[in-house]
Amino acid sequence: xxxxxxxxxxxxxxxxxxxxxxxxxxxxxxxxxxxxxxxxxxxxxxxxxxxxxxxxxxxxxxxxxxxxxxxxxxxxxxxxxxxxxxxxxxxxxxxxxxxxxxxxxxxxxxxxxxxxxxxxxxxxxxxxxxxxxxxxxxxxxxxxxxxxxxxxxxxxxxxxxxxxxxxxxxxxxxxxxxxxxxxxxxxxxxxxxxxxxxxxxxxxxxxxxxxxxxxxxxxxxxxxxxxxxxxxxxxxxxxxxxxxxxxxxxxxxxxxxxxxxxxxxxxxxxxxxxxxxxxxxxxxxxxxxxxxxxxxxxxxxxxxxxxxxxxxxxxxxxxxxxxxxxxxxxxxxxxxxxxxxxxxxxxxxxxxxxxxxxxxxxxxxxxxxxxxxxxxxxxxxxxxxxxxxxxxxxxxxxxx
Ligand SMILES: *Cc1c(COP(=O)(O)O)cnc(C)c1O
Numbered sequence: 314x315x316x317x318x319x320x321x322x323x324x325x326x327x328x329x330x331x332x333x334x335x336x337x338x339x340x341x342x343x344x345x346x347x348x349x350x351x352x353x354x355x356x357x358x359x360x361x362x363x364x365x366x367x368x369x370x371x372x373x374x375x376x377x378x379x380x381x382x383x384x385x386x387x388x389x390x391x392x393x394x395x396x397x398x399x400x401x402x403x404x405x406x407x408x409x410x411x412x413x414x415x416x417x418x419x420x421x422x423x424x425x426x427x428x429x430x431x432x433x434x435x436x437x438x439x440x441x442x443x444x445x446x447x448x449x450x451x452x453x454x455x456x457x458x459x460x461x462x463x464x465x466x467x468x469x470x471x472x473x474x475x476x477x478x479x480x481x482x483x484x485x486x487x488x489x490x491x492x493x494x495x496x497x498x499x500x501x502x503x504x505x506x507x508x509x510x511x512x513x514x515x516x517x518x519x520x521x522x523x524x525x526x527x528x529x530x531x532x533x534x535x536x537x538x539x540x541x542x543x544x545x546x547x548x549x550x551x552x553x554x555x556x557x558x559x560x561x562x563x564x565x566x567x568x569x570x571x572x573x574x575x576x577x578x579x580x581x582x583x584x585x586x587x588x589x590x591x592x593x594x595x596x597x598x599x600x601x602x603x604x605x606x607x608x609x610x611x612x613x614x615x616x617x618x619x620x621x622x623x624x625x626x627x628x629x630x631x632x633x634x635x636x637x638x639x640x641x642x643x644x645x646x647x648x649x650x651x652x653x654x655x656x657x658x659x660x661x662x663x664x665x666x667x668x669x670x671x672x673x674x675x676x677x678x679x680x681x682x683x684x685x686x687x688x689x690x691x692x693x694x695x696x697x698x699x700x701x702x703x704x705x706x707x708x709x710x711x712x713x
Contacts, residue, residue: 347408370470381413387415390429397425398425406549406550418609421473422577423470436638436639438478438640440476450497452500452501454507458509462510464528465516468546472546508537508540516547518547539568542570544571549573564597576603576606576610580619581622600628602631607636611655620659620668621663632671633652633670634671653671653686660686671684696708696712
């Protein structure tokens with residue numbers, strides 16, 4: 314492999330140009346085999362270049378059928394349908410999909426099926442009523458001291474259960490427009506109660522480094538903004554995006570935290586691990602967010618493996634979400650009792666650091682509401698009666 318020659322041919326932006334190719338760092342043998350089989354003309358250096366990955370993302374069913382054997386339910390999806398989210402998968406993420414099994418968890422999370430056209434009661438385009446809590450386009454101010462700043466409607470890979478499927482992947486998307494960023498930043502500047510800004514989208518790391526830096530830099534100049542957080546799936550869907558230049562840029566704006574969207578233990582690849590190592594080494598505290606999905610990750614074994622893997626990658630499991638009722642999501646939604654069962658199966662049975670908070674983001678815009686299995690059984694004259702992780706009861710001498 315002769316990476317440097319082909320890298321020079323690329324018209325990389327200045328931020329990325331000095332980036333050395335990351336051959337041993339980012340390319341597992343699985344990636345290399347996939348590249349050879351499906352992109353025989355591409356070099357490993359191209360594969361490791363996030364721009365190549367974005368440019369070569371799979372966006373139609375026909376291209377996808379070249380990589381995996383589509384099932385009838387997967388084939389019957391029209392490429393462009395106004396009510397649904399477009400198809401988009403990076404070649405890297407496609408390399409993680411099982412080619413023959415349509416029930417493969419990662420495949421279910423990104424390959425559209427006819428189930429997305431089955432609409433059920435209680436579903437809504439904007440279940441969390443984010444648009445109603447939006448003082449300026451692209452900014453959601455729901456909680457007293459923090460805001461959600463949607464800086465783009467683009468992702469490298471679209472998750473079929475996306476809570477913002479109403480806005481992502483749409484060309485007329487307000488969030489995609491940089492002039493809207495200024496209005497949002499002006500709002501934050503004018504609201505001293507905002508001490509925490511969560512940059513999300515879409516995926517903020519799809520932006521070129523200089524655009525992202527201009528946003529982060531302007532936020533950092535606002536004195537009352539204590540914390541900047543970035544919500545992204547890039548370390549999972551396109552770990553090659555976590556270049557050393559991106560990380561050196563971000564670390565200038567500490568305290569900056571990152572929440573990584575992770576779904577399944579099969580996403581715990583050497584590439585994802587390398588991306589986490591770079592971020593953690595730059596002092597960026599990492600948290601995870603996982604959506605509980607029927608038939609994808611709704612088993613204690615699967616979630617425990619995922620959480621253990623995250624801890625090893627220095628990612629603290631943060632939230633486990635009940636799936637939001639977006640249109641056509643019933644095939645993904647579990648009963649709430651399933652989430653409680655998952656927490657019951659983790660808490661006490663493994664490191665406390667590995668246990669996320671199970672939450673429902675309340676339809677109607679109530680915000681995230683945490684749920685716990687019943688650990689308080691009742692009270693008697695001696696005190697409060699508690700149940701431990703093994704189901705044994707204990708009394709604490711609590712006086713009221
Ligand atoms: C999730 C979310 C936040 C951040 O909530 P935390 O519990 O602090 O992580 C802020 N604003 C909105 C609108 C959100 O949905």
